[in-house]
Amino acid sequence: MRLLHTMLRVGNLQRSIDFYTKVMGMLLLRTTEQPGQDYTLAFLGYGNNPDHAEIELTYNHGVEHYELGTAYGHIAIEVPDAYAACEKIRANGGAVAREAGPVKGGDTVIAFITDPDGYKIELIERKPSM
Numbered sequence: 001m002r003l004l005h006t007m008l009r010v011g012n013l014q015r016s017i018d019f020y021t022k023v024m025g026m027l028l029l030r031t032t033e034q035p036g037q038d039y040t041l042a043f044l045g046y047g048n049n050p051d052h053a054e055i056e057l058t059y060n061h062g063v064e065h066y067e068l069g070t071a072y073g074h075i076a077i078e079v080p081d082a083y084a085a086c087e088k089i090r091a092n093g094g095a096v097a098r099e100a101g102p103v104k105g106g107d108t109v110i111a112f113i114t115d116p117d118g119y120k121i122e123l124i125e126r127k128p129s130m
Contacts, residue, residue: 096111
């Protein structure tokens with residue numbers, strides 16, 4: 001078994017595609033229009049399956065807002081430098097919800113950002129092992 005993708009429902013597909021491509025540096029891998037079922041899908045990531053997991057953005061036509069609920073946590077993305085990633089994300093119009101710094105009770109550097117629909121994304125700094 002392997003992880004294929006994570007699906008997020010979004011209220012404005014182009015706004016979300018712009019965020020994940022321009023702010024997060026992902027690639028728009030493919031889109032699927034389902035006019036008979038009133039939804040559109042966009043798959044994004046840093047590479048294609050099977051080498052990389054993807055994010056599936058689902059836009060249900062006419063739905064502009066979703067209640068996120070309390071069960072959703074976050075998506076985690078590995079970055080080489082969380083401080084620099086926060087600066088770049090902010091410079092590209094993204095919102096930093098928690099500045100880069102050590103996780104409570106540890107030394108791993110993390111940060112949190114928020115996408116246009118309010119989904120949290122954790123940035124985890126990973127240093128190359130020697």
